Amino acid sequence: MKKLVFLFVLSAGIVGNLYSQSKNSKPEFLKLRKSEWVDSVMKTLTPDERIAQLIMVAAYSNRGEEHKQEILKLIEEQKIGGLIFFQGDPASQVELMNEYQAASKVPLLGAIDAEWGLGMRLDNTISYPFQMTLGAIQDDELLYKMGVEVARQVKRTGLHMNFAPVVDVNNNPNNPVINYRSFGEDKYNVADKAIAYMKGMQDHKVLTTAKHFPGHGDTDTDSHYALPQINHPRARLDSLELYPFRRILKAGIGGVMVAHLDIPALDSTGVPSTLSKPIITGLLKEKLDFEGLIVTDAMNMKGVTEGNLPGVVDKDAILAGNDLLEFTEDVPKAIEEIKKAVDAGLISQKEIDRRVRKILAVKQWVGLDKYGPLSTDNIIEDLNTSKAQLLHRSLSEASLTVLKNDNNIFPVKGLDTLKVASVSLGAETTTSFQKTLELYAEVSHFVVPVDADENAVSEVKEKLKDFDLVIAGIHDQSKYPRNTLKLSEPALELISDLSTGKNSVFSFFKNPYVLNKIDGIEDAAGLIVAYQDSEISQEVAAQLIFGGIGANGKLPVSVGDKFSSGDGLVVKGGIRLGYTLPEAVGMDSNILNTRIDSLMQQAMDAKAIPGGQVLVAKDQKVVFYKVFGEHSYFDTIRVKKNDLYDLASVTKISAAMPALMKLYDEDKFHLDGTLADHLPSFKRSNKADIPFTDILTHQARFQPWIPFWKDMLRKNGSYKWWTIKKDSSARYPIKITDEMYLHRNYPKKIVKAIRKSPLREKKEYKYSDFFFILAPKVVESRTEEDFSEYLQKNFYKSLGATSIGFNPDYPQNKVVPTEYDFSFRKEPIHGTVHDEGAIMLGGVSGHAGLFANANDLAKLLQMYLNEGEYGGKTYVEKETIREFTKRYFPDSDNHRALGFDKRRPNSKGIVNNTAKDATETSYGHTGFTGIMVWMDPEEDLLYIFLSNRVHPTRDNHRLYDLNTRTQIHQVLYEAIK
Incomplete structure (x- = not known):
């Protein structure tokens, strides 16, 4: 003692x-x-x-x-x-x-x-x-x-x-x-x-x-x-x-x-x-x-x-x-x-x-x-400056704590192999967490309220069995994250049941002490603690799951016998797009917001466009993503972020070029090769010996285009009897409109017309659709796969770009209309491709036909900026991206890259096809419907402008007159501090 x-x-x-x-x-x-x-x-x-x-x-x-x-x-x-x-x-x-x-x-x-x-x-x-x-x-x-x-x-x-x-x-x-x-x-x-x-x-x-x-x-x-x-x-x-x-x-x-x-x-x-x-x-x-x-x-x-x-x-x-x-x-x-x-x-x-x-x-x-x-x-x-808001986001990101990540279940990969569901427990409606998950993949959402009874929970549980990955958010009904748990017993049983599987990720938007009150949650394959139920914490947790950001937070308290203070795994992020404020990448949000908003409003007031989507990403972070206006001048459907736009010629770099670059990597497509190497019918044509370097840079002497649909007309304006029918059939399967079906062989006539078209006399830059119309056949000749399916399988699905595709299967109120076609289809174009040649090819072509929203298109284009990588996967080799996006003939007047557009100074040295401050290494493309996309590797800057300037008629050139697209592009450079 x-x-x-x-x-x-x-x-x-x-x-x-x-x-x-x-x-x-x-x-x-x-x-x-x-x-x-x-x-x-x-x-x-x-x-x-x-x-x-x-x-x-x-x-x-x-x-x-x-x-x-x-x-x-x-x-x-x-x-x-x-x-x-x-x-x-x-x-x-x-x-x-x-x-x-x-x-x-x-x-x-x-x-x-x-x-x-x-x-x-x-x-x-x-x-x-x-x-x-x-x-x-x-x-x-x-x-x-x-x-x-x-x-x-x-x-x-x-x-x-x-x-x-x-x-x-x-x-x-x-x-x-x-x-x-x-x-x-x-x-x-x-x-x-x-x-x-x-x-x-x-x-x-x-x-x-x-x-x-x-x-x-x-x-x-x-x-x-x-x-x-x-x-x-x-x-x-x-x-x-x-x-x-x-x-x-x-x-x-x-x-x-x-x-x-x-x-x-x-x-x-x-x-x-x-x-x-x-x-x-x-x-x-x-x-x-x-x-x-x-x-x-x-x-x-x-x-x-x-x-x-x-x-x-x-x-x-x-x-x-x-x-x-x-x-x-x-x-x-x-x-x-x-x-x-x-x-x-x-x-x-x-x-x-x-x-x-x-x-x-x-x-x-x-x-x-x-x-x-x-x-x-x-x-x-x-009090609410962008700097202050960015600090809030940075603190929330830095606090994210990963307690479980079995088999590296996140960042989630293999999106093309997964059917994904989200379930929000303790919420009443779809949450910000779930909406942010949608930015990365197609996700089916379920909501389980605090007081959910056994029948409601059982119904959700049964539906969740159909999914490969379940992402659950556990929410708090209180403004403050107290150490309380109000979920019903059936809801708690659902959490425990999901925790026993190997395909569930939980994001916990509550006080960490509450984890001790949920049986089995420590057995979940993935567990993130976000500590509180703010909108920002939900957004950053969703980004963490898909690799937009990483995590290195450590648990500041012990949770019974389940977890100890100091627990926390490091998860590397940055494999996919993140979503944040401009200041996070050294851009000025005030410049972006005020000036882009002003330029878009000017364009809408002038009826240059009814509306549009604008997305800006820098350093693989989306820092500006807004929608403007309406679908048309004649209705009140507001543009939404998941609405689809007709990409027109941006299809060239979003469909034809990724496929060709992949084939190039696989030694199935050669730049010194010719059309004759892929399409036998071109062996004895005037285009047989033209190398792809000339074709892809638009100096192959091809004609710019042919109005193929006019070839079907008689002198009196009616269609030749064998070309168009009012009803579909085996011989007339190609839908132009509900009352116009094209003969199945007509696409061959288009190819034949291209093959027989005369060459221009002078070898110089002249933009042409011809090769890109043929591109699907070139790809199919080497892959033996349908062009559209090839792109979905090798690019869009695994990128999580679920909206990109031909012939969109979406409700019309989700697809922005284009032109009222008075000449060919005699009706408003809504939900089908605007380009006449593309619709005559069944809506699938390498020159036009793709639809997408800005966010999904950004995933493909960011892959280019990442020199072929995205989401932890290599799509195209780095050297290939560099080869195809450089100015290919720098000593000539031809400014083009292979398939991609480049800065184009006029005779006075003034650049008017892009921002004047865009770098020499930048590249992109525009589209007839009012589209512009541009990538700048030196600034790691991505710009997407989607609009329907051809509504209601292609004769509307006000967007060009105002130069809205390139003016907005210049704003981005001025916003970079």
Whole structure:
């Protein structure tokens, strides 16, 4: 026994030595306690007014005139020192603070609880991730940046002090008041994160307070409603709860907030720590050597008010050693009681003055010695900048924690082999998580509400059996990720059932502690913790699953016996397109949004186009993806992101060229080869010896085009009897319209017409469709596969580009119409290819016929920018991409690459087919229907412009006249910082 006692005393001695091993970095404001400004203010204050400087009352910007007058009365009559703002909106808060400051004898210190940013209290502001989410992040620099940004926002709303960060070590999963507000259970991680956040704020002149001293993490009572008791011995408190406080004090934090706690090991009297002289003066001031600002937790909380009278309790808090009283309920009474204590000798006037000087020094440090009112102009825009929003996204991405990834189930690969389903548990409708999954693959969605009964769950479970991969999102119905679980028993059984399979991925949008309440989830093949149910967390989790981004977060708390603090797998991302803000890749979102919107609106106002889709990606991240206008001028169908556009000649580089490049890799297509090598009927034609290098660069002397449909007409305008029939049949299978069917042999006549067409005299660049009409036959001659099926199998399906294809099988309200064809089809063209030659070939050709939305087309084009790779798969060899996309005859007037277009200066050196700042290595193509796509390898920049400028007639050239497409393209370069 004596030995044990000796060891305890020794350990206590070691702990005692920890306090004195190194001194704290003193808060900067302490240097100003005897400044000229502080001296001048002190001279103007009466004893009562000095006491009033120690008081901060609650203010709201959403409570109307009566509340405002109450605050003004306290300011004017009691001369209070500060305000802590709660609910409201930024503009109203600034206006009120301006008015309150104007009424105050001494500038008011303004504070706010902004643990996760202004969104904790104010409408129309950003809520950054909760601290437990941040605890998963491995890069503390991100928390510093958050501190910098929160400081900027706090100051913009007229305030100077943030009651943050929380440095409580949350080692009690059932903690009802700290929990997700803590950085976690690891004291080292808590300290590191808190210091980084604090420094970001204080480096930018916002005072912070470490809370809730001496540690509120291991409680199961909410101090708002009762006084929690912590019964740990002193040694445990010293080694765990107090550790982050010691660290952050040493790092120079300006303030500490004291909690309402009963801690017998520190004060055996049972009084709340807020009123405890042994805890505040004895421990915090003397042993921990803290000279900064000591603030009480709110003095209206039951944890301190129970059994204590207003005013008296405030006096006791001052006697215990606090400098600033937060949320005093009865200001006159508090001043009266503190004054009585001074008169009774319980505290000296000198000590009161010392604390007042400390508060005034803080006011000078935050700039209140040079106070000026703030403007509310553009305040919402100022608070919600793109930089601030990008930080939010970056924090959410960095927090993603992968706890299971059996057999590298994600990033998901082999999209062409998978039938994918998503199920959102705890949601009422399709979620942002599910909608983001759609960006990568075709996904069937299911929703299981919180209260789903057995029949509803059984129906979903049965349907899920048909899928190769099930992606489940587990959602929270609460604004805050509390340690609660409200899912019905059948819904929980579904989770457990899915977890037993090897084809299920879970993304958990709840407090990680809740994982311990779900049987078997630790057995799932894939498990991601996203910590909270925000729209951004859902979006980034979906991107992680398909490899748009990676993950390296670590679990900040233990989850029963299932997972330990620090668990987390590294998953590499960046194999597919990501979706983020322009600033993430060094582009200016304001330039992109305002100028592209303006140019599109100009085009729509001029009736150059009814609407369109514009997508911009840089560094394989989609940073601008918007839709504009309507399908036509005559209806009200708004353009949506999944609507299909007729790609016209962009089909050449989206269908013919990928197939030819793949065949080139396989030694089945040669650039020095000829049409005669692939199509026997061309062996004795005038085109037999022309090499593909000339053909693909449009210098093969081919005619530009032939209006094949006109060859079917008689002189009276009717069709020759054997060409077109009103009904389909074996001999007339090619559908032109519902009442026009073309003879099955007519495509051969098209080939024959091309074969027999005369060559142009001069070998020079002249754009021609001829070869690309023949391209499917060239491909089929080497693959013995249907051209369309070959492309789906080798490119589109595995890319996840599910909308790209010929003859789209989509409802008409999902396909944007093109022209009213008065000449050939005599009807509006809607859902079928616009090009007459392509429709006569059954809608499938190498020169026109493809439909797609911008997002799916981007996957194919990004593969080009990636020099043949996408989604972890090589489609075309790097050298082949380079060979086909370079300017092939640089010493000639021909600007073309092989199949691709290049920058084309005119005789005066002016480039007008693309942005003037596009690089020489850039390439792309345009389409007759109003399409433009362009890729710039040097900038890793992708641009897609989809429109239907031919609606209602191809004679509409306003899009060309306005030069909208290339003007928008130029905006991209100007947005690159």
